[in-house]
């Protein structure tokens with residue numbers, strides 16, 4: 014599965030005089046879970062929003078499954094799913110209604126989406142409360158609804174912005190399993206996080222972003238080796254990105270059997 018599904022060339026975003034994403038060259042292949050790791054303000058959200066086409070790049074290009082994300086926006090969008098860090102849901106819809114609405118937006122025929130929605134709700138443990146209004150859902154349950162909705166059109170590229178924030182360990186584990194299964198089926202998964210251990214446990218390959226620049230890239234193991242032999246910025250950034258006590262339980266859960 015060597016097909017490159019996410020490709021950026023010199024992708025750059027400037028706000029006035031400040032460059033918040035700087036000449037990013039990325040390639041993520043089918044079957045790969047790519048961790049986009051960086052401290053707060055490194056430019057992760059900005060990059061993901063440029064990939065989705067929600068934010069215009071100042072310079073450079075991005076391709077999703079070979080489609081230019083701006084010039085061929087409709088084709089690129091049909092191939093991808095985006096899970097933002099602050100998902101917005103319609104509180105007056107039930108989970109089931111929300112999934113059906115998203116499926117209709119992607120023009121999926123009713124018999125297909127009814128079956129897929131059922132499958133996804135079962136997978137994310139949403140079935141029992143599928144007919145309740147979303148305004149009564151907890152943050153973690155909302156995240157699951159957004160994830161289910163993101164997968165309803167069977168995207169080949171999945172972009173997730175800090176998806177483990179607010180999830181309990183069991184839900185984070187479920188997320189990891191789902192992402193692994195999607196990758197196994199040939200999707201490219203791009204997941205941002207500011208916690209090193211989450212990237213290590215979830216991802217096949219990790220890129221480290223600092224002040225808008227990709228400063229290192231490789232498998233978690235390769236990066237650890239690089240840190241040992243590096244002085245300065247990579248080591249500092251590793252220390253900065255290490256999760257504290259509050260994430261320890263979640264990280265432990267991600268480590269259990271089937272780990273990468």
Ligand SMILES: Nc1ncnc2c1ncn2[C@@H]1O[C@H](COP(=O)(O)OP(=O)(O)OP(=O)(O)O)[C@@H](O)[C@H]1O
Pocket residue numbers: 028033051052053054055056057058059060207
């Ligand atoms: N609309 C904007 N105008 C000016 N600066 C912005 C704007 N949006 C983002 N920035 C700046 O761009 C930089 C990168 O922000 P971004 O949200 O992409 O970082 P991040 O890595 O996702 O951080 P976090 O982990 O905190 O979500 C930050 O310094 C931010 O203040």
